């Protein structure tokens with residue numbers, strides 16, 4: 001049984017390109033994924049009108065969605081809001097508790113979403129994120145309850161894998177400890193934040209990163225999203241990029257897992 005996930009990220013409503021928003025909405029209905037994983041940064045500055053636009057886009061998706069926040073979904077330099085009520089608009093428009101572990105289940109698939117964005121930290125760069133022990137343990141509890149034949153997916157905003165091109169964008173804090181705990185219990189880690197699409201294996205899991213779906217905050221590559229097709233021990237990550245008039249396939253990477261549930265690139 002093949003399970004298909006569409007991974008979209010860094011929507012950044014407020015900086016969206018309308019033509020691409022429309023094109024992506026019809027792609028998502030045409031490709032008929034079992035799940036659309038939305039990897040954060042739904043808005044540019046967490047403004048009311050940006051959340052309204054994000055909500056309306058999510059409502060237009062027919063497939064089930066699993067949505068996590070990103071650092072841009074916090075009130076930026078509006079310091080009072082950032083400290084006193086950082087997630088007020090998220091709660092109002094997304095209707096979910098930002099730090100509650102979210103799950104989505106469909107035949108052959110179990111996905112967990114955790115919030116890696118933080119309203120402040122003991123460092124000057126508050127765009128950084130982290131995953132804490134509770135979030136890892138709650139994700140593991142969901143995976144352990146699922147069937148071993150289910151594809152197990154963890155959705156975050158901050159990445160578990162960086163490339164040379166994305167090395168200046170921080171990896172999710174405490175990623176090393178999380179990877180050790182998740183090893184052989186999770187199959188796929190989905191993230192965003194870098195606005196770059198790439199994938200690879202880390203900690204024995206497949207890590208897939210998608211670029212900015214339709215915002216003009218480009219970091220050296222076109223807008224894009226990923227389609228992930230998994231069938232038992234095989235998985236393919238297909239990157240779709242905007243070519244100026246439509247989305248087209250720009251890369252395809254195959255992975256396979258062994259009987260210790262360790263994933264690696266297929267030869």
Ligand SMILES: [Fe+2]
Nearest residue numbers: 010041072193
């Ligand atoms: Fe972003």
Ligand SMILES: [Fe+2]
Nearest residue numbers: 041070071193
């Ligand atoms: Fe981000």
